[in-house]
Amino acid sequence: MSISIPITIFIVEDNAWYGELLEYKLAQNPDFTIRRFTTAQACLSHLSEKPDIITLDYSLPDGKGDQVLQQIQERLPDVAVIAISGQEDVRTAIGLLRQGAYDYLVKDEETADRLWNSVNNIRKQLALRQENTRLKEQIGQKYTPERAILGNSPQIQHLYSLIDKAARTNITVSISGETGTGKELVAKAIHFRSERRDAAFVAVNVAAIPRELLESELFGHEKGAFTGAVSKRIGRFEEAHKGTLFLDEISELDLSLQAKLLRVLQEREVVRVGSNTRVPFDARLMVATHRDLGQEVKEGRFREDLYYRLLGLPILLPPLRERGQDVLLLADAFLHEFCTQNSMVTCSISEAARQKLLHYNFPGNVRELKAVVELAAVLAENDQIHPQDLPLRHPQAGQNETPLIGNESLRTQTAAIVQRYLDAHNGNILQVAAKLQIGKSTIYRMVQNNEIRIR
Numbered sequence: 199m200s201i202s203i204p205i206t207i208f209i210v211e212d213n214a215w216y217g218e219l220l221e222y223k224l225a226q227n228p229d230f231t232i233r234r235f236t237t238a239q240a241c242l243s244h245l246s247e248k249p250d251i252i253t254l255d256y257s258l259p260d261g262k263g264d265q266v267l268q269q270i271q272e273r274l275p276d277v278a279v280i281a282i283s284g285q286e287d288v289r290t291a292i293g294l295l296r297q298g299a300y301d302y303l304v305k306d307e308e309t310a311d312r313l314w315n316s317v318n319n320i321r322k323q324l325a326l327r328q329e330n331t332r333l334k335e336q337i338g339q340k341y342t343p344e345r346a347i348l349g350n351s352p353q354i355q356h357l358y359s360l361i362d363k364a365a366r367t368n369i370t371v372s373i374s375g376e377t378g379t380g381k382e383l384v385a386k387a388i389h390f391r392s393e394r395r396d397a398a399f400v401a402v403n404v405a406a407i408p409r410e411l412l413e414s415e416l417f418g419h420e421k422g423a424f425t426g427a428v429s430k431r432i433g434r435f436e437e438a439h440k441g442t443l444f445l446d447e448i449s450e451l452d453l454s455l456q457a458k459l460l461r462v463l464q465e466r467e468v469v470r471v472g473s474n475t476r477v478p479f480d481a482r483l484m485v486a487t488h489r490d491l492g493q494e495v496k497e498g499r500f501r502e503d504l505y506y507r508l509l510g511l512p513i514l515l516p517p518l519r520e521r522g523q524d525v526l527l528l529a530d531a532f533l534h535e536f537c538t539q540n541s542m543v544t545c546s547i548s549e550a551a552r553q554k555l556l557h558y559n560f561p562g563n564v565r566e567l568k569a570v571v572e573l574a575a576v577l578a579e580n581d582q583i584h585p586q587d588l589p590l591r592h593p594q595a596g597q598n599e600t601p602l603i604g605n606e607s608l609r610t611q612t613a614a615i616v617q618r619y620l621d622a623h624n625g626n627i628l629q630v631a632a633k634l635q636i637g638k639s640t641i642y643r644m645v646q647n648n649e650i651r652i653r
């Protein structure tokens with residue numbers, strides 16, 4: 199990481215000669231802009247220039263160091279103040295440091311060198327802070343809804359507006375949808391659009407943590423609270439302080455933990471396992487489930503009172519198969535991303551392969567599409583993806599079957615049977631003709647007449 203960042207330093211020193219000495223030392227770095235003042239008032243009236251560092255003489259003609267420090271902090275809480283005093287007074291030093299001064303230096307022949315070190319340490323911290331802010335911004339941009347959540351379908355366009363609304367307040371958000379529909383992605387998009395974006399987004403998959411560890415995972419534990427608790431640990435609620443806690447697969451929470459969670463949400467306080475102390479928390483809650491939580495309540499597996507507390511703003515994510523042409527838009531985007539990351543020429547998807555994608559039911563939704571497309575890019579020859587490159591699972595029994603209706607004509611019923619066999623044999627006409635003991639030209643004719651499709 200480079201620390202060549204320009205900074206502005208105010209030197210506040212009534213002794214002109216001493217001020218000049220400090221300026222001379224600090225001016226060795228051309229990245230430093232230095233302003234010198236001889237009174238507290240002059241410094242205070244220039245705070246709008248937002249210095250990064252202020253060296254403050256403790257005894258100025260128009261103000262005591264602690265009072266001036268307080269006035270500076272009220273207006274610029276992030277500025278680093280280095281107090282410089284004529285005498286070594288431990289009590290004053292401790293008082294100033296407690297008050298939030300960054301450092302305390304005594305005036306002697308080494309002050310300028312110690313100031314130089316102190317300023318450089320601050321500069322490293324500023325560089326880290328800037329880097330941190332930049333990374334957070336990058337992550338935030340990555341999760342802007344339109345960038346992260348792709349889709350032109352009306353359902354996804356409606357989703358953008360719900361994300362916007364959810365981000366404006368702290369309302370609990372409950373996201374439901376089949377596996378792989380993007381529930382966590384939506385939770386992140388809301389977090390990074392909300393006022394809480396600078397604090398943590400903490401995700402916990404309730405189903406992935408053994409029951410006996412879940413309570414301490416969520417609420418923390420004290421040292422020795424149970425076998426294996428070798429040190430104190432804060433829980434995910436506290437970790438998400440000022441940020442967002444995302445509880446995935448919330449329906450898998452057992453009834454005793456549901457009762458504890460309800461209490462925690464009502465009282466806005468957690469009690470670490472093995473402790474009696476209540477610790478307040480300030481985390482926004484979002485939950486997700488692939489089950490119908492209302493149904494879970496009806497069947498007695500989920501507490502009704504907790505259900506209403508968690509419902510907040512409900513967001514239902516549609517399965518991929520109901521998003522029309524979004525399948526193709528997503529496939530192209532995943533393909534492009536994968537090929538770029540792997541320094542490959544981006545392949546195209548043939549028309550037949552597109553049709554195959556459009557007619558598949560994607561039980562694993564967007565996650566499955568992504569995996570399928572990435573594997574196809576690896577398998578494809580000549581930079582084009584063909585149907586046989588797409589490793590789609592066969593539709594499971596009962597799915598995608600064309601129901602046979604009693605009063606349909608024989609011709610329609612024959613077409614439905616052929617279609618089902620074609621789907622099951624990846625569109626291989628020869629195999630289907632052999633299985634059904636009909637001529638392959640019969641099948642070709644049915645395709646030509648649009649009675650059936652190769653998908």
Ligand SMILES: Nc1ncnc2c1ncn2[C@@H]1O[C@H](COP(=O)(O)OP(=O)(O)OP(=O)(O)O)[C@@H](O)[C@H]1O
Pocket residue numbers: 346347348349375376377378379380381382383384446488528564565568
């Ligand atoms: N609309 C979308 N645009 C781009 N990528 C998406 C979209 N929806 C989901 N994804 C991607 O699909 C994958 C699965 O998404 P995510 O983990 O958010 O799903 P989920 O519903 O939380 O899954 P699970 O139910 O298994 O927890 C991720 O890689 C995510 O980035």
